[in-house]
Amino acid sequence: METRTKHFRKRDAILTCLRSTDTHPSAEWIYENVRQEIPDISLATVYRNLSLFKEQGMISSLGTVKGIERFDGNVEPHVHFICSECGKARG
DSSP states (O other): OHHHHHHHHHHHHHHHHHHTOSSOOOHHHHHHHHHHHOTTOOHHHHHHHHHHHHHTTSSEEEEEETTEEEEESOOSSOOOEEOTTTOOEEO
């Protein structure tokens, strides 16, 4: 039962982290932030859960910006603007 609780704790932390920002972060950014709370989380766990969340329609992907996939925890219809200079996404 403890493994199951840990699994959901990590999953919940990833989703909370993504939904608590409007910066449209990368998986690596999410990993670095969640790792402060859950030091034993792996980058692979973050990627796996982001993929699951996308499949379930809980998050969206902005696609690749400057070679890095960016994510959005807000799935309500809205537009995004991506700076061609710095790659920052807003929306």
